[in-house]
Amino acid sequence: MPDDRLTAAELREIWPVLSPEERGESFEHVDRSEVHGFFLGLSEQEQAAILLAMRGSERTLWMRLLAPDDAADVIQLVPPQDRAAFLQLLDEPTRREVAALMAYAEDAAGGLMSPRFARLRPDMQVGEAIRYLQRQAQEKVETIYYAYVLDQAQRLQGVVSFRDLFVAPGDKAVSDVMRRDVISVPDTLDQEAVARVIAQHDLNALPVVDAEGRMKGIVTVDDIVDVVQQAATEDIQKLGGMEALDTPYMQTSMLAMVKKRAGWLSALFLGEMLTASAMGHYEEEIARAVVLALFVPLIISSGGNSGSQATTLIIRAMALGEVAVKDWWRIVRRELTAGLSLGVILATIGLVRILVWQAIFHTYGEHYREVAATVAVSLVGIVTWGTLAGSMLPFAIRRLGFDPASASAPFVATLVDVSGLVIYFNVAQLLLRGSLL
Amino acid sequence: MPDDRLTAAELREIWPVLSPEERGESFEHVDRSEVHGFFLGLSEQEQAAILLAMRGSERTLWMRLLAPDDAADVIQLVPPQDRAAFLQLLDEPTRREVAALMAYAEDAAGGLMSPRFARLRPDMQVGEAIRYLQRQAQEKVETIYYAYVLDQAQRLQGVVSFRDLFVAPGDKAVSDVMRRDVISVPDTLDQEAVARVIAQHDLNALPVVDAEGRMKGIVTVDDIVDVVQQAATEDIQKLGGMEALDTPYMQTSMLAMVKKRAGWLSALFLGEMLTASAMGHYEEEIARAVVLALFVPLIISSGGNSGSQATTLIIRAMALGEVAVKDWWRIVRRELTAGLSLGVILATIGLVRILVWQAIFHTYGEHYREVAATVAVSLVGIVTWGTLAGSMLPFAIRRLGFDPASASAPFVATLVDVSGLVIYFNVAQLLLRGSLL
Numbered sequence: 023m024p025d026d027r028l029t030a031a032e033l034r035e036i037w038p039v040l041s042p043e044e045r046g047e048s049f050e051h052v053d054r055s056e057v058h059g060f061f062l063g064l065s066e067q068e069q070a071a072i073l074l075a076m077r078g079s080e081r082t083l084w085m086r087l088l089a090p091d092d093a094a095d096v097i098q099l100v101p102p103q104d105r106a107a108f109l110q111l112l113d114e115p116t117r118r119e120v121a122a123l124m125a126y127a128e129d130a131a132g133g134l135m136s137p138r139f140a141r142l143r144p145d146m147q148v149g150e151a152i153r154y155l156q157r158q159a160q161e162k163v164e165t166i167y168y169a170y171v172l173d174q175a176q177r178l179q180g181v182v183s184f185r186d187l188f189v190a191p192g193d194k195a196v197s198d199v200m201r202r203d204v205i206s207v208p209d210t211l212d213q214e215a216v217a218r219v220i221a222q223h224d225l226n227a228l229p230v231v232d233a234e235g236r237m238k239g240i241v242t243v244d245d246i247v248d249v250v251q252q253a254a255t256e257d258i259q260k261l262g263g264m265e266a267l268d269t270p271y272m273q274t275s276m277l278a279m280v281k282k283r284a285g286w287l288s289a290l291f292l293g294e295m296l297t298a299s300a301m302g303h304y305e306e307e308i309a310r311a312v313v314l315a316l317f318v319p320l321i322i323s324s325g326g327n328s329g330s331q332a333t334t335l336i337i338r339a340m341a342l343g344e345v346a347v348k349d350w351w352r353i354v355r356r357e358l359t360a361g362l363s364l365g366v367i368l369a370t371i372g373l374v375r376i377l378v379w380q381a382i383f384h385t386y387g388e389h390y391r392e393v394a395a396t397v398a399v400s401l402v403g404i405v406t407w408g409t410l411a412g413s414m415l416p417f418a419i420r421r422l423g424f425d426p427a428s429a430s431a432p433f434v435a436t437l438v439d440v441s442g443l444v445i446y447f448n449v450a451q452l453l454l455r456g457s458l459l
Numbered sequence: 460m461p462d463d464r465l466t467a468a469e470l471r472e473i474w475p476v477l478s479p480e481e482r483g484e485s486f487e488h489v490d491r492s493e494v495h496g497f498f499l500g501l502s503e504q505e506q507a508a509i510l511l512a513m514r515g516s517e518r519t520l521w522m523r524l525l526a527p528d529d530a531a532d533v534i535q536l537v538p539p540q541d542r543a544a545f546l547q548l549l550d551e552p553t554r555r556e557v558a559a560l561m562a563y564a565e566d567a568a569g570g571l572m573s574p575r576f577a578r579l580r581p582d583m584q585v586g587e588a589i590r591y592l593q594r595q596a597q598e599k600v601e602t603i604y605y606a607y608v609l610d611q612a613q614r615l616q617g618v619v620s621f622r623d624l625f626v627a628p629g630d631k632a633v634s635d636v637m638r639r640d641v642i643s644v645p646d647t648l649d650q651e652a653v654a655r656v657i658a659q660h661d662l663n664a665l666p667v668v669d670a671e672g673r674m675k676g677i678v679t680v681d682d683i684v685d686v687v688q689q690a691a692t693e694d695i696q697k698l699g700g701m702e703a704l705d706t707p708y709m710q711t712s713m714l715a716m717v718k719k720r721a722g723w724l725s726a727l728f729l730g731e732m733l734t735a736s737a738m739g740h741y742e743e744e745i746a747r748a749v750v751l752a753l754f755v756p757l758i759i760s761s762g763g764n765s766g767s768q769a770t771t772l773i774i775r776a777m778a779l780g781e782v783a784v785k786d787w788w789r790i791v792r793r794e795l796t797a798g799l800s801l802g803v804i805l806a807t808i809g810l811v812r813i814l815v816w817q818a819i820f821h822t823y824g825e826h827y828r829e830v831a832a833t834v835a836v837s838l839v840g841i842v843t844w845g846t847l848a849g850s851m852l853p854f855a856i857r858r859l860g861f862d863p864a865s866a867s868a869p870f871v872a873t874l875v876d877v878s879g880l881v882i883y884f885n886v887a888q889l890l891l892r893g894s895l896l
Contacts, residue, residue, distance in 0.1 A: 063660055159622050166622055167604050184621070185596045185603055221684045223500055243681050247658045250684060254691030255775055261698060262771025262868060263764055271776035272786070276793070280800045283768050287842075290764050291805050295812055297756035302822060308752050312745050315752040319734035319876055322756055323763075327700055327727050327869040331720050334699025338692055339708035349709070356713070363717045368728050375732055385739060405724075431699060431868040432764040439756055 030057045046075020049084065058087060066092065067269055070099035073108070085111040089164065091136045091245075094123035131216045132209035134249070135230045135239030136164040142171045142196050144179050149192030155184065164240060168227045171200050176236040178204055178229055206231050209238050214253050217246045218343050257341055260425070261334060263290065263432030286430070293436045297322075300443040307447060311458040313386055314450055317397050318443070324368055325404040325442040326435030329412030332357055333434045336416045337427050350417045354410065361409030365402035373398045389457045396453045400446040407445065408438040467494045483512020486521070495524060503529065504706055507536035510545070522548040526601070528573045528682075531560035568653045569646035571686070572667045572676030573601040579608045579633050581616050586629030592621065601677060605664045608637050613673040615641055615666055643668050646675050651690050654683045655780050694778055697862070698771060700727065700869030723867070730873040734759075737880040744884060748895040750823055751887055754834050755880070761805055762841040762879040763872030766849030769794055770871045773853045774864050787854045791847065798846030802839035810835045826894045833890045837883040844882065845875040 028036075028051050040048060049061070049072055061069065061084060069088070073081050073096065085108065088096060097108045097120065109117055119137050126132030140163045142151050151169070159166045169187070171180040180200030190199045206229040207216055220228050220243055227240045256266035265282040267274050274282075301308070301318075308315050336353065339345040345353065376394040379385050386393050412434045416426035451459060465473075465488050477485060486498070486509055498506065498521060506525070510518050510533065522545065525533060534545045534557065546554055556574045563569030577600045579588050588606070596603045606624070608617040617637030627636045643666040644653055657665050657680055664677045693703035702719040704711050711719075738745070738755075745752050773790065776782040782790065813831040816822050823830050849871045853863035888896060 059660075156625050160626050166625070188593055188603075189597050217684070220681075221688060223496075224681055226681060243684060244661055244663060247654070247680060247683055247687060250687045250691070251658060251779065254687070254695070255779065258691070258695055258698060258771060258775045261695060262768050264768045264771070267772075270779070270781045271772055272781055272789075276796055276800075279793075280797055283765075283797065284801055284804050287761075287764055287768065287801055288804060288808060291757070291761055291808055294757050294760045297760070298753050301753040301756065305749055305753065308745075309749045312742055312749075312752075315745050315749075315755070316735050316738040316742065318752070318755055319738065319759055319880065320728070320731050323731045323734070323869075323873065323876060324724075324728055326760075326763075326872070327724055328720075330867075330869050331699050331701045331724065334695060334701070335704075335708055338695045342688065342692065342707070344707045344709055352709075356716075359713055360717055360720065363713075364721055364724055367721050367725060371725060371728055430767075432760075432767050435763070435872070436760065439760060443756065 028052045028057075030060045033057055033060060043075050046072045049076060050080055054083070061087065062092075065270075066095040066099055067273075070096045074100060074104070082111045086113065086116075089136060089162070090116055090119040090138065091123060091134065091239075094120045094133070095128065098124065098128060126209060129213045130209065131207050131211045131213065131230045131241060132238065134213050134216060134245055135209070135241045137239040138163045139227075139229070139237075139240040140166045140169040142169045142182065144171050144173070144195070144197035144200070146196045147192065148187050148190045148194045148196060148199060151182075151196050152184075152187055152192075155187075164242060165227060168240070170204075170229055170237055170240070171196055172237055178206055178231060178235070178237045180204060181229070204229060206237075207241075208233065213249050214341070216241055217249045217253070220246050221250075222343075253341070257337065257427040260427040261337065261430050263287070263430040286432070290432050290436045294439060296440045297443060300440050300447075304443070304447040307450065307459055311450075311454065313393055313458070314396075314447070314454075318446070320372070321397065321400055321404060321446050322439045322442040323435075324401060325408035325438040326431075327408075328361065328364055328405045329408035329415075329434035329438045330431035332361070332409045332412030333415055333429050334431060336413050337429060340416060340420070340426050347417060347420060350414070353413050353417075357409050357413040358406065361406035362402070364409065365405035368405055369398040369401040372401050389454070392454050392457050396446075396450045399453065400442075400449045403445045403449065404438070404442045407441060408434070411438055411441070465489045465494075467497045470494055470497060480512050483509045486513060487517055491520070499524065499529075502707075503532045503536055504710075507533045511537055511541070518545075519548045523550065523553075526573060526599070527553055527556040527575065528560060528571065528676075531557045531570070532565065535561060535565060563646060566650045567646065568644050568648040568650065568667045568678060569675065571650050571653060571682055572646070572678045574676040575600045576664075576666070576674075576677040577603045577606040579606045579619065581608050581610070581632070581634035581637070583633045584629065585624050585627045585631045585633060585636060588619075588633050589621075589624055589629075592624075601679060602664060605677070607641075607666055607674055607677075608633055609674055615643055615668060615672070615674045617641060618666070641666060643674070644678075645670070650686050651778070653678055654686045654690070657683050658687075659780075690778070694774065694864040697864040698774065698867050700724070700867040723869070727869050727873050731876060733877045734880060737877055737884075741880070741884040744887065744896055748887075748891065750830055750895070751833075751884070751891075755883070757809075758834065758837055758841060758883050759876045759879040760872075761838055762845035762875040763868075764845075765798065765801055765842045766845035766852075766871035766875045767868035769798070769846045769849030770852055770866050771868060773850050774866060777853060777857070777863050784854060784857060787851070790850050790854075794846050794850040795843065798843035799839070801846065802842035805842055806835040806838040809838050826891070829891050829894050833883075833887045836890065837879075837886045840882045840886065841875070841879045844878060845871070848875055848878070 033052060097105050100108055112120060140155055140158050155166045155169060167184045169182050170178060173179055180202045181204045182200040186199055205223055207219055209230050209232050227242045229237050230239045231237050259266040264286050267282055373394055380390040415429040415434055419429050420426045470489060534542050537545055549557060577592055577595050592603045592606060604621045606619050610616055617639045618641045619637040623636055642660055644656055646667050646669050664679045666674050667676045669675050696703040701723050704719055810831055817827040852866040852871055856866050857863045
């Protein structure tokens, strides 16, 4: 009954409300040629879930639609015991390509590239090259718009855009038209570094070479948009003080989500327990001058907020390649100046607030001047220290071999809270001795 | 003296240490054809700074290298009084194109697009179309790889890739080869929405149409990589509790940076002052049971951290289009469950900590059981509330017409700190009445 079949538009409409199983089933009720594009536009997670829910014969048809790099990603997402069976669904040459791709780490250039690029030989004539590309266009190369000129040993000699060939005289040699200063990346390079190379040089396609200099594939700019989005999402989630989710928010199970959040939250909680110890250390001072306790949240949160700004700035600048580890000393000087300025601004606001409140409500007792001075001096110290600590934490974490983005705003806040208390109570002991303490 | 001239590699080497003036000057000492690519790869801010530092005759040469969309961006970055002069440097047809582009908001599809796209008529034959594209390839169209089929009124009828034309029989009509279901966007669409369309449909180029349906230009995927990077950077900086910088970290002046940071920091500080008022409200309780004060930083930071996680997750999901305003009720239910689970986890850790410390150090006096219960119950309440408040804040802010990314982690923490204190001291009054209070 062909009128039973879903169109791509209808499928797109009902898609968000379907369960994974229903999504798999729905693909058996569509006009296949109509929804090719829809299927190929889905995320790899969704494609894997759908293929798992399909019957075997149907599954083969859809698996074979995938380009080898996408097929490799999908196979890495299905349960380990199903992987061999999924690989078997592909035709022989594709299977070999996919197996080769699966040997690469998923987040390396090799895991991202397509092995199907257009090749030319340097001694071809332009007219011959165009006809050769026309033949390649009918097969499954990723793009014919950039053709790579390789020698016998598959080493990259140059690159030529189809457009350049197209406007060149037909009897010229390819080697006279091609650009020789080709930017390429090793197959082991991290995908975020690949993204930076493509963005920096405004490339549409980037060749990937192995350790022997043989060309293995190309990464195209459309693959990079996803990488950049994903990398930013991971960094943002880490900055929020949690592990990055592997799936979109709405598709993450409650258990997985609580796990990703509970780990860091508990770690931060354990760290923050030091504040209880620090406060315990000053219990006597608090008992003698309860007014000191009133400003504790204000004081420590200012350190946390200024630290959060600094750490966020540095982490993003590192991710964009604007700041390298060797720049740390310049950053120290910059952030010291910034922290001092910000500290003086907040101290001024704090001072005015206490004096105004005292004038109106007489809240802070006869020693309000000393209390105000304690708060103001502590603020300068804590904001400066918070800014400095926040800016240096990403460097320290990277030095230890971890991802600097783990230096989340809550992490910095926790770190600065304890030291903030120590600064505050020491300033208090110094300025309030003889009056309140 | 040609041996005085800098090569592109040398220029790249010394670039980071040059001042803006020196950068402008350095361009007078290079082999122009060598550094074309280097110049075009710079950010628009850098291009504008260099052009401003150049002498007039030199400036014309470099301005004319820029594609019309880039020229429009650069002109919008020079001081208003110089803009007309910069526009005059362009040749007549380009000047008209650039002036038209400058009428669009910089962050709309119209401000991002190139007006130079390849056009075909539907009644052309494939062979004729290929030859026509070959002619267009010699002029300055952005790409010949996607050609747009327009009717007499410039309305978009279809799109055909060069590759599809290339493998089709030469005597077929373009209208029989083209795809009719073209995805296009209005020229007023925000650039982040444009990026989402391109990413979602894996497009290489996206046509932009005006309100009358006439095609005005194309946005290509390489333009989108920058948009995505920039949008993520802005969101991350806002999440860190500050205004987004307009320039890379290292190139931002100290004054501009302190300004961008001081605004939010002061606002947060003013908000956080409410904690001093809240604490003042419970001054008597603190005086009677100083042990209560010890846990204040621990308690309120747990609310802030859990709120920061929730708000970060929701903001990113919103930016990626995974979550819309209408989903708010589903989010409430999800985050309520997550918050409760996380609260119970932290409460358990807190309980164990207090009991263990009491057993070893006898820190918390004879009523340690009641104190432990107060801390644990407060933690469940505060973490649940922090999670819920953190997840709803982005919705509230968007509802008010602001950017949800302004719901930074520090903003949520500040919000939750005050309410956290109220929850904590109320639980204490309830559970410690008759013992400590």
